[in-house]
Amino acid sequence: MRVDIISIFPEYFAPLDVSLIGKARERGILDVRLHQLRDWAHDVHRTVDDTPYGGGPGMVMKPDPWGEAIDAVLASGEAPPRIVVPTPSGVPFTQRLAMEYAAEPWLLFTPARYEGIDSRVMAEYGTRTRVEEVSVGDYVLAGGEAAVLVMIEAVGRLLPGVLGNACSAVDDSFAPGAMENLLEGPVYTKPPDWRGREVPEILLSGHHGKIARWRRDEALRRTARNRPELLAALDPEGLDKHDLKI
Ligand code: SAM
Numbered sequence: 245m246r247v248d249i250i251s252i253f254p255e256y257f258a259p260l261d262v263s264l265i266g267k268a269r270e271r272g273i274l275d276v277r278l279h280q281l282r283d284w285a286h287d288v289h290r291t292v293d294d295t296p297y298g299g300g301p302g303m304v305m306k307p308d309p310w311g312e313a314i315d316a317v318l319a320s321g322e323a324p325p326r327i328v329v330p331t332p333s334g335v336p337f338t339q340r341l342a343m344e345y346a347a348e349p350w351l352l353f354t355p356a357r358y359e360g361i362d363s364r365v366m367a368e369y370g371t372r373t374r375v376e377e378v379s380v381g382d383y384v385l386a387g388g389e390a391a392v393l394v395m396i397e398a399v400g401r402l403l404p405g406v407l408g409n410a411c412s413a414v415d416d417s418f419a420p421g422a423m424e425n426l427l428e429g430p431v432y433t434k435p436p437d438w439r440g441r442e443v444p445e446i447l448l449s450g451h452h453g454k455i456a457r458w459r460r461d462e463a464l465r466r467t468a469r470n471r472p473e474l475l476a477a478l479d480p481e482g483l484d485k486h487d488l489k490i
Contacts, residue, residue, distance in 0.1 A: 245403055246275045246350045248325065249392055250313045252292060252357060254278040256389040264407070265400045273403050284312035293358050302359040310354070310365045317352055324373035325350035328395065329366055330388035334377030337395055339418035341378070345395070346402035353395070355388025425474045429462025457486065464490040
């Protein structure tokens with residue numbers, strides 16, 4: 245998969261050299277290309293922002309450098325990439341969206357600073373390719389770079405060959421299928437007794453059916469405790485008699 249990122253802080257993406265994503269890049273599974281937005285600003289100060297029309301605090305990112313930068317990225321490939329615009333006013337980034345992105349050949353992320361990018365830019369590219377405003381949560385970051393790191397990590401680990409055990413993504417919280425709208429329950433490893441706290445006996449029993457049932461019960465309990473609104477969204481068709489007792 246190819247991923248392009250246009251930002252005024254390309255150095256922010258150094259963590260993409262590390263761990264699973266770093267290895268995926270080394271192995272050629274993920275091809276990340278960073279671009280400095282200011283390379284397309286032509287005044288002596290390489291200005292990328294200006295005051296907002298209509299007044300108000302803060303600055304808005306100018307359309308010209310963004311337009312030239314996106315044109316240059318689009319011209320470097322064949323079919324245009326899907327463009328992901330991080331913004332707190334976007335649609336929520338979910339595991340489902342991460343899976344959708346993981347199936348794309350090419351993504352372009354446009355993390356902004358200040359009050360965001362002049363709205364005409366994405367209106368323009370929306371006529372040529374799929375453009376989406378996406379939020380990583382109901383809070384406001386100083387810039388979109390951290391949001392892009394979050395999205396690339398979520399998408400990158402779903403690419404074939406990135407996770408050592410592909411099954412771990414299937415059992416993750418939110419994974420479509422049995423875990424849709426469910427949070428994963430607690431996990432344990434050796435030793436069986438740590439500071440007098442024992443691993444639940446069922447996990448040592450070797451009884452796969454009972455362990456699966458216990459894990460689902462724990463997932464239901466944790467979801468009820470931490471995210472009750474997700475429980476309400478569970479598909480009743482996917483519930484069994486035992487689920488309903490939890
Ligand atoms: N005034 C904007 C608003 O209230 O929607 C916030 C602008 S924020 C200071 C600057 C940039 O950070 C945004 O344009 C976006 O790129 C990024 N950003 C901030 N919070 C985000 C979030 N929750 N999800 C995705 N991107 C975010």
